[in-house]
Amino acid sequence: MSDAAERIPRARGVSDPKLEESPRVVEAGADILRLHTVPATAPAPSGAPDRVTRLVLVNAPPSYESRTAARGRGERILRLPVVGDLVWNRMSDDRIRATMRSAFAPGHDVGDVFVDDLKRTTRAAFTGSSAAIDDYLRRRPLPQRVAALTQQAFVVFGEQDGRVDPASLDGYGPVANATVATIPEAGHTPVWEVPERTAELILTGAGAR
Numbered sequence: 001m002s003d004a005a006e007r008i009p010r011a012r013g014v015s016d017p018k019l020e021e022s023p024r025v026v027e028a029g030a031d032i033l034r035l036h037t038v039p040a041t042a043p044a045p046s047g048a049p050d051r052v053t054r055l056v057l058v059n060a061p062p063s064y065e066s067r068t069a070a071r072g073r074g075e076r077i078l079r080l081p082v083v084g085d086l087v088w089n090r091m092s093d094d095r096i097r098a099t100m101r102s103a104f105a106p107g108h109d110v111g112d113v114f115v116d117d118l119k120r121t122t123r124a125a126f127t128g129s130s131a132a133i134d135d136y137l138r139r140r141p142l143p144q145r146v147a148a149l150t151q152q153a154f155v156v157f158g159e160q161d162g163r164v165d166p167a168s169l170d171g172y173g174p175v176a177n178a179t180v181a182t183i184p185e186a187g188h189t190p191v192w193e194v195p196e197r198t199a200e201l202i203l204t205g206a207g208a209r
Contacts, residue, residue, distance in 0.1 A: 055146070055153040056205040058198065059161060059188050061133065063141040066168035069102045070130055079127050088123040102162035105187035143171035146178050153178045154205025156198065158186030179205070 061067045069075065078084045091099070096118055097110045104110060118126075146153045153175075159166055159182045172178045181201050183190050190198040 052151055054205060054207055055149070055151055056156065056202050057142070057146075057153060058156045058191060058202070059158055059164060060142060060155070061137060061164045062143055062168040062171045064134055064137040066165045067134065067137070067163065068165050069163035070134065074099060075130065078123060079131075084123055084127070088126075093119075103188040104162075105158060105160035105185060105193055108187065108189075108193050111192065141171060143175050143178065146172070147175045149177065151177065154201070155180045156190065156201045156205065157182050158188060158190045158193065159184045160187045163188045181205075 077087055093115055096115050100110045100114055100118065103114075155169070155172060155178055157164075157166065157169055157180065166182075169180055169182070172180050181204075183194055183197055183201070186193045186198070
């Protein structure tokens, strides 16, 4: 599963009851869509820095080393030629669901929407996006990139993340323009696991609260 999993455009038209029953999430979504957004691991655009006033990062991996799941045996196999294709093409829904459990805190189910989404993804897209994230973080860890910015950054992170090492948040310690807020009961996907709490933190970080 890619660590850059927040897809705001896809959220439009979502009809999952879990989201429909969360008015705070709907309210937050309306506010967030009015903000100028950038990818979680991208610096503010150099051509128009005044268009970005704040950054909110949700479970973005701080460093190459922090991506523990990407270093695991399963994802290493998927990167192998031929063998990776065979494994990818033969994964059942149950196997996909089991593989994705690292993206959720214990006790949270892996929703069908995530299984279906991965089934629509090609192995090349999956491994390619993961390799691109690795390359980006190898060149410069995210805390160093944030420290080089003039904008304030608000980092939201689930303490039970099974894909990114929570201890890597220490890298933000010396970064003066970064604030870290953790969610004890959430894993790698707090926007799904605890949507209302995550929405509150996003709005706080974006200066909307």
